[in-house]
Amino acid sequence: MTTLDHATYREWLDLEADGALGADEAGRLAAHLGECAGCRAERERDVRLREALAAVRVEVRPGFADAVMAALPEAARERAGRPVASRSAWRWAAALLAVLGLASAALLGAGGSALAGGAPLLESLAAVAALLGASLVAGAGLLGASWAGAGLVLGELLILSPGTAVGLGFAVLFLVLLAASLVRRPRHAAAAARPRPRR
Amino acid sequence: MAGATDEELVTAVLAGDQDAFGDLVRRYQGRLVNYLVRLLRDVDEAHDVAQEVFVKVYQALDRFDPRYRFSTWLFRVGQNAAIDLIRKRRLKLVSLHRSDDGEEGREWELPSADRGPYGEARNVERGEAIHRAIDGLPDEYRELISLRHFGELSYDEIAQLKEMPLGTVKNKLFRGRQMLKEELAEYLQD
Numbered sequence: 445m446t447t448l449d450h451a452t453y454r455e456w457l458d459l460e461a462d463g464a465l466g467a468d469e470a471g472r473l474a475a476h477l478g479e480c481a482g483c484r485a486e487r488e489r490d491v492r493l494r495e496a497l498a499a500v501r502v503e504v505r506p507g508f509a510d511a512v513m514a515a516l517p518e519a520a521r522e523r524a525g526r527p528v529a530s531r532s533a534w535r536w537a538a539a540l541l542a543v544l545g546l547a548s549a550a551l552l553g554a555g556g557s558a559l560a561g562g563a564p565l566l567e568s569l570a571a572v573a574a575l576l577g578a579s580l581v582a583g584a585g586l587l588g589a590s591w592a593g594a595g596l597v598l599g600e601l602l603i604l605s606p607g608t609a610v611g612l613g614f615a616v617l618f619l620v621l622l623a624a625s626l627v628r629r630p631r632h633a634a635a636a637a638r639p640r641p642r643r
Numbered sequence: 644m645a646g647a648t649d650e651e652l653v654t655a656v657l658a659g660d661q662d663a664f665g666d667l668v669r670r671y672q673g674r675l676v677n678y679l680v681r682l683l684r685d686v687d688e689a690h691d692v693a694q695e696v697f698v699k700v701y702q703a704l705d706r707f708d709p710r711y712r713f714s715t716w717l718f719r720v721g722q723n724a725a726i727d728l729i730r731k732r733r734l735k736l737v738s739l740h741r742s743d744d745g746e747e748g749r750e751w752e753l754p755s756a757d758r759g760p761y762g763e764a765r766n767v768e769r770g771e772a773i774h775r776a777i778d779g780l781p782d783e784y785r786e787l788i789s790l791r792h793f794g795e796l797s798y799d800e801i802a803q804l805k806e807m808p809l810g811t812v813k814n815k816l817f818r819g820r821q822m823l824k825e826e827l828a829e830y831l832q833d
Contacts, residue, residue, distance in 0.1 A: 458817045462791075473666055489824050492831040495822075497792040500770045501677045507689050508676070509668045512697045516661060520701070 448472070453483050461490040534548055646716050649713035656704055664704075668697055671714065678794035681777070692728060696721045715804040718794055771832055776826040777790040784819030791816055 456473045459465040465473065477484055601609040647655070647666070655663035675696065679689035700720055708718060777785055790796045790804065798816075802809045824831060 454821075455817055458820060459813065462798070462816075464813070489831050490820070493820060493824055493827065495789075495793070496769070496773055496827065496830060499766075500773050501673075501793065502680055502686050502689075504672045504676050508672055508690060508694070509665060512668050512672075512694050513661070513665050515694065516664065516701055520661070540652050630781075 448476075450480075450483065453480070454486055457483065457487050457490055461487070461494055545576075546567075651711050653704060653707055653709070653713055656701075664701055667713070672697075672715055674793075674795045675717060678718065678789060679721055679725055680792040681720070681774075681789040683728060684774075688728065692724050693721070696724050699724070712800060712803060714796060715800050718790065718796065718800075718804055772830060776823050779826065780819055780822055784815055784822065787812060787815050788819045788823070824826060 452628055453473060453476055456469050460470060460473060477487065598609060649667065652663045652667050672693065676689050676693045679692050680686055683689050683692065696717065700717055707713070777788055780788065787801060790801050796804065798809060798812050802812045805812070
């Protein structure tokens with residue numbers, strides 16, 4: 445066994461106080477401490493330093509963990525990347541539509557009864573439904589016409605200027621990808637947390 | 644799930660067990676808060692930042708890479724959050740006082756648990772002396788001392804967090820503590 449200098453023993457003392465000294469070194473250190481008053485005194489100082497450092501630690505506020513857990517439901521929704529109010533917003537929109545429909549039907553019914561002497565409410569409701577149906581058909585027709593128009597324009601472009609058409613295609617693809625990435629990104633800037641530690 | 648490892652708790656949270664995250668919070672709250680107190684010098688702010696850090700980590704949990712330790716990830720997020728706050732404080736100080744005086748002049752805001760005016764004063768004095776001694780260390784030692792003695796991270800965890808060889812961590816901690824023993828000699832006597 446080689447003889448070690450005090451500097452090495454001091455390093456071992458430091459590791460021992462942290463519970464990070466290997467068994468072999470611990471045995472050699474114990475043997476040295478039996479015969480070295482200076483290292484025994486150093487060991488005392490190591491222990492006191494750790495006690496002093498531990499003494500300035502603060503107690504965690506009572507209820508801290510509960511406060512964190514209470515903040516999580518909101519965080520969970522944000523983690524899922526869904527807008528918090530989206531579902532309720534749809535419900536409100538549907539409710540508003542229903543109220544408007546009923547109000548329109550009631551007004552039509554009241555107006556009709558005043559003119560014709562008692563048109564039933566059901567007929568008015570049917571009229572509103574027919575109106576909504578006609579709107580849907582008209583909307584679908586408009587959409588179809590738009591697509592047909594766009595097809596015609598693209599066809600013309602492909603014949604007259606294929607380069608422009610290809611460029612336009614890339615531009616549309618880029619916009620779609622951009623929109624998709626925006627939709628997938630969580631609203632909260634969790635990425636700022638840099639969650640992945642580097643090696 | 645008190646005996647579960649951090650990684651098992653993370654898996655449980657991702658499977659929908661939100662209470663498992665509570666176990667992680669309770670496991671790390673004291674260590675994270677104390678580490679943040681060291682960095683921010685303010686107990687209340689440290690609690691606020693610690694809460695934000697836990698929420699951030701929860702939000703990003705599905706991106707946690709199980710090859711790494713949860714503790715090092717948590718402390719990295721905490722360190723980043725504290726650095727952000729310190730930067731904001733400096734900006735505020737500069738804009739309010741047109742001064743460049745940042746953290747160096749900031750007083751420690753620490754509570755005292757000791758009873759009686761004499762004991763309290765002595766405790767506060769000793770606490771301030773310890774924090775001043777740590778503040779006086781070179782950056783590379785101060786940071787590791789804070790992680791080890793306030794964050795209570797193991798040598799391995801510090802090595803992973805700081806991307807340093809284990810031997811370097813041990814060496815820097817040893818040197819930092821030697822300096823502290825010299826600086827705090829009067830408080831470490833009988």
